[in-house]
Amino acid sequence: MTVVKRPPLTSDERTQLTGWLDLQRSFVRMKCEDLNETDAHRSLLPTSPLMTMAGLVAHLRWNEYSWFQLNLLGVPDTGQTPWTEDGHPDVEMAVDDVPIAQLLDEYDAECARSNAAIADLSLDAVEQGLYAVKGEAASLRYILCHMIEETARHLGHLDIIRELLDGSTSYDRLSPEQPA
Template sequence: MSIKHLRPSGDADERSQLTGWLDLQRAGVRMKCEGLSEEDAHRAVLPSSPLMTMAGIVAHLRWVEYSWFHLDLLGEPDTGQTPWRDDGDPDAEMRVDGRKLADLLDEYDDECARSRAITARHTLDDLEKGQHGGDSPASLRWILHHMIEETARHLGHMDAIREILDGRTGYLS
């Protein structure tokens, strides 16, 4: 599958570049999961990272989207909906046994759509209202750069896991 059409134009403005590259990475998440069995979606193949499964990464990316755009940028309070806040388990979002990959992907897509809507309502210079733990508040520009990095890094994990699972490889275009 080719998703080359999602690449931003080389002469696009800064916002279009940032959102375009992020959307390209987001689309790659679903692409890497195409045709994967439920068993393989939950199979841990890296001995040193038993929670890093395809399903776990999808869930993690969903919550990363939520955290950066809702909790940090908008400053919304966490009312207990985030998995890592319930019992103090820092890897709680990766624990998805019994959750169907299709449901996790749909939740991720829905969260990405909410993130896009939030992004559209803000300037790149708008600062987060929540606290991300950095020295100074992050701008939306910084958050978008970080989300490209975060999503691409985990997409690389998914690529390696998928190759180990069934030999399937491929780039986004």
């Protein structure tokens, strides 16, 4: 398991934003380490049956795609997303038949694609997708801040679900030289 280090304390804004996002992203795989398929797909919250370890990983993957590809770059959705106009709003979390290892690999690949998408963009670059058309375009700076928040919030959900599943906490699995 590779956990990214925190960004340097005095680094520039871009390094801070991408560094903190990459750190949060690296914790997703850590929280799923040694998780069996049954537990990965086990629903523990009666009012939120799609909120499983696997469902949250899938949700994070599609959030990466939505914010960086669809919204920021304005890449048209050609039907590859799980969403439909009249479908369930959280359909991306319905992944009972997808192995957790595949979901984690897809998440990692999407994060790498997100990083590649923003590599040459200014933090002041604005969305080119649907929100730009509506006159509500966000800057890359905003998107990075939002994705740090979004990823960290769902990491908290992963922490709670994992602890309810098997008593494991993610910090139990950190080596002394890894950041807490």
